Structures are given as structure tokens and as C-alpha cells.
Amino acid sequence: MILEVDFGSEEPIYRQIRTQIVHGVATGELQPGDALPSVRVLAGNLGVNMHTVNKAYAVLRDEGYVAMLGRSGAYIADAARPASPARAREQEAQIVSDLRRLAIEYRARGGSFDDFVALATMQAKSVFTSKKGDDSK
Amino acid sequence: MSWILFSMVLSIVVLGGLLAATPWLMPPTECFTITVPPSAQHDARVVKLKWSYALCVAAVSIACAAGLSWALISVGNNNPTEEQLVFLTSAITETTLIPIGASFILMLRSRSQVKVLKEQEGWTTPTRRSATLIGNDFPGPLPLAWNLLYIPLVLGMIAFALLSYDRFPDQIPINADFSGNVNNYADKSLGSVLFPAMFAAFMGLVFTFTHWMTAISKKPIDPAAPATSALAYGRFARIQSLLMLIGGLTLSSVVGITFYLSALQMLSLEASAAIITVVALVWVGIVIVFSALTGQSGGRLAAQLRTTDEVVADDDEHWVLGTFYFNPQDPSLIVPKRFGVGWTINHARIRAWLLIGAFLAFTIGFSIFITWAIA
Numbered sequence A: 001m002i003l004e005v006d007f008g009s010e011e012p013i014y015r016q017i018r019t020q021i022v023h024g025v026a027t028g029e030l031q032p033g034d035a036l037p038s039v040r041v042l043a044g045n046l047g048v049n050m051h052t053v054n055k056a057y058a059v060l061r062d063e064g065y066v067a068m069l070g071r072s073g074a075y076i077a078d079a080a081r082p083a084s085p086a087r088a089r090e091q092e093a094q095i096v097s098d099l100r101r102l103a104i105e106y107r108a109r110g111g112s113f114d115d116f117v118a119l120a121t122m123q124a125k126s127v128f129t130s131k132k133g134d135d136s137k
Numbered sequence B: 001m002s003w004i005l006f007s008m009v010l011s012i013v014v015l016g017g018l019l020a021a022t023p024w025l026m027p028p029t030e031c032f033t034i035t036v037p038p039s040a041q042h043d044a045r046v047v048k049l050k051w052s053y054a055l056c057v058a059a060v061s062i063a064c065a066a067g068l069s070w071a072l073i074s075v076g077n078n079n080p081t082e083e084q085l086v087f088l089t090s091a092i093t094e095t096t097l098i099p100i101g102a103s104f105i106l107m108l109r110s111r112s113q114v115k116v117l118k119e120q121e122g123w124t125t126p127t128r129r130s131a132t133l134i135g136n137d138f139p140g141p142l143p144l145a146w147n148l149l150y151i152p153l154v155l156g157m158i159a160f161a162l163l164s165y166d167r168f169p170d171q172i173p174i175n176a177d178f179s180g181n182v183n184n185y186a187d188k189s190l191g192s193v194l195f196p197a198m199f200a201a202f203m204g205l206v207f208t209f210t211h212w213m214t215a216i217s218k219k220p221i222d223p224a225a226p227a228t229s230a231l232a233y234g235r236f237a238r239i240q241s242l243l244m245l246i247g248g249l250t251l252s253s254v255v256g257i258t259f260y261l262s263a264l265q266m267l268s269l270e271a272s273a274a275i276i277t278v279v280a281l282v283w284v285g286i287v288i289v290f291s292a293l294t295g296q297s298g299g300r301l302a303a304q305l306r307t308t309d310e311v312v313a314d315d316d317e318h319w320v321l322g323t324f325y326f327n328p329q330d331p332s333l334i335v336p337k338r339f340g341v342g343w344t345i346n347h348a349r350i351r352a353w354l355l356i357g358a359f360l361a362f363t364i365g366f367s368i369f370i371t372w373a374i375a
Helices: A013-027 A039-046 A050-062 A085-108 A113-129 B003-024 B038-042 B044-075 B082-121 B144-163 B195-215 B226-263 B269-294 B296-305 B350-374
Strands: A002-006 A066-069 A073-076 B129-133 B171-176 B182-187 B334-336 B343-345
Touching (some): A002 A013, A002 A039, A002 B226, A013 A050, A039 A050, B038 B044, B129 B226, B144 B195, B144 B226, B195 B226, B226 B269, B269 B296
Antiparallel strands (some): A002 B129
16 A cells, blocks of 8 residues: 655644554555564655654554564554453544544534535445555545 | 777777766656656756757767777787786776766756756745555565575585586686786685685675665655556566676676686686676676666656656755765665666665675675685
């Protein structure tokens, strides 16, 4: 899969890397057991600091998407394998709060309930039905 | 004029041709080491700059080739004196270095003009992005394990040398002058008989090291065309690593076979030298042809496949004089060259300097070792 970072974006680079790898896992472009490049290789190819990639991998590991073996081996972890039950509840709560925030923002701009649900359904459909190789966001 | 010398003249012409063609071999977003949108490559002023660079480099190279021919003819066929040999050696060195120096100076001149055009035309990019491919579907250089092929080659040469030890004469010819008269012999010893095996082992290590450097190189992905630029670079790296592997194995084998044949007096030293020179030149010719076909980092293929004129990455500030990559933020040790076909180091990394130092120390160490082993 293609991983791209935008140095002009307000989103920190480690978050950009993290989000795209999660996207790759969601669409099946990255399968459990797939090797990720070592920290040095990924940092070199992207032209970013090694600490940035280290941080992205650490976040992915804590979220349960990536398993780290040794100093440089990073692999996509088994699906639905949260680091701990507490962690899983935390992730669920995070998603619920994100959805709530989006709904509030949509309503504040004068959007209707039906339109919000339609938009959410459309996005969910595009994510849950996209296959390996489909990079639409 | 011995035709080995003629081939030296030919190699200066070929080198000059590659240097002159360089502006057309670079990736579509690079023009005289400056980042530009691909459409700028067809701007009339840029095209003019490329042609004037190419014609100047070609003229200098042809002048150097002519100068070397004149030097060789003036020395003539007869046994050259010590003085004439010094003259020939310096003529060969100078006529090789002058086109390289001219290309560098002319590149710098064109570079500053492209910089001005870039300012005037607003070819700058507001965004800074970078991209890479992850997963295993990434083309790249051949696996390093292919270099294990040197092991049977070296072992075969050792076995042959030991089994035929009694058949070698007491004096093994190792050097001849320009006209083919043997002027240096080595006494038969394990060291001198095993020379080809040591040479093949040395070549194996040097070529494996070079291959490894290409394997750890930064993969230059164009964020505006990530998949096609990755494909183009991958094909380029694969072809270059394949050519290095074939070249290293062939040269080691040919040096070994001709050494044994001339030691066993089945082949004259001059014929051996001629065969080695031809093989080396043919190999260099093949490398140059493939470099011209693919372009630097697969630039020519990348140019064909690129569909947009967008530029989203610009790292010009890290290229000192367009030639020396200096980026302390980039952990890469090896990066593709900015002007020319091949790779260079990230000069901001001490580890990269250590790699080059280790390589030089190994090469010099081997030369001293081989002189000691043969004597």
C-alpha cells in the first residue's frame, strides 16, 4: 500500500502514519502477519526522523494493530486482538465519543438527523465493502 | 597503436556520451538537480539549456579522445621509454577526468539558470509531501543471496590451482609493457598460483558490498505518482543489481581463466590482457546502454507513466552544489544520485562516511595483501 505524509498538514506526522496503517488494516491491504518496514527504512524512505516512526509504531502497538518483535521487526497483529479488555472498552468509548462529537458539529451547522445518518451510512458502506487495493478515502 | 589503447580512447567517447545524455536520463521532476514540474522539461529555454550542456560536454569529450589518440600515436608502437610511459599514464588520467570536470561545471551553470527560471515561472510547490510503499509487492534489487555464487567460483579456482600446481612453470608472467613484452614474473608459490581465487574473492566482496548499498538505499518515491515511480525505481534497481552480479562474476571468471591459461603458457599475456579489456569494456558498454534505457532511478519509464504535472516534494535545499546530499534529518545512508546514474551517500551521516572509509581501507588493504602474497 502507499503511505504518504504531508509535511504541511496540521496533523502530526506520526498520527498520519498511524491513521494510514489503520486504514490499510481496515481495507485488508495489510493482512495479519504482514511485515512493516523497519523504523530506519520507513523513516529513510519518507525522509522523516526515526523518532517519528518509532512513535507511530508505539501507538499502533498500544492500540493492538501492530506486534513488535525485537528492535526493528514490526508486524500487523491478528485482527480483533485488542491489547487488553480494558483497552478494548477504551477504544469503543473513543469511537462513541468521536461519533457524538461529529453529530453535534453536524447539528450545530444546521444539518438534519436523516442527512447525518445517510452520510454516516455512506462512509461506513464504503469502508466495510472496500477490498484490497481500493484506496478510496 | 595497440588496440588496448584504442579501446581506452573508445571508453572516453562512451563516457562522454553518457555524461552528455544525463539531462535526459533524470526523473521527470528533476532538471539539472532542480525540482521542476514535468512540463518544464519541454520549456523551450530548458530544452536549449540541455542541448547546450550536451553539445559542450560532447565537444570536450571528443577533444579529449582526440588528444589521447594523438598522445598514443606520438609515442608510437615501439617500446616506450620510462618518460613516455609517465606521459601516457598522465594523458589517460587527464583525458578521463576532464570530461567529468567539464560536465560538473556545465551542470552548475545550467543549474543556476534553471533556478532563475523556476523563480520567474513560479515552478515552486507550496506543499511538501513524501510517500513510500509498504508491503511485499515492492520491486527492488535482486536478493543479496545471489552473491553466494562467488563461493563456488572461488572454491573451484582454489581446487584447480592446487590440483594443477605441478604443471605451473617456476616463473609465472604477471605483467607486460604496452607492446606485450613480459617485464615482470612472479616466482611460483601458493600465493601467486592462488591469485585468481583471491581476486575473485575480492571482487565478490566488493560487488556484494555495492549490491548491499543499493539494497539499503532510500527508495525515491514521487508522492504525485507513487505507484509508477516505485515501479520504475524497482525495475532500475533490479537491472543495476543484476548487471553488477553478472559483471562481477564474469570479470572474476575471465581474469581467473586467462591467468591460468597464460601461466600454463597456452595464451600470451597480451592476449589475456586483450580478452580482459574486451570483456570489461563490453560490460561497461552494457551497463551504459541499460542506464540510458532506464534512466536514473527509472526516470525515463517514470516520465512515460506520469499522468499529472503536479509536484509535491522539493528537497533541493539538501543538495549542496546539486551533487552532495546533506540532510541530517534523513536517516538514509545511501540515496540515488541527483545528476548521473547511480547512488551517493547522505553526507550528513557519519555512518555513511564510515562505510566509504571502510570500503577504501578494504580496497587498499587488499592491494597491499596481494602484492605481498605474490612476491
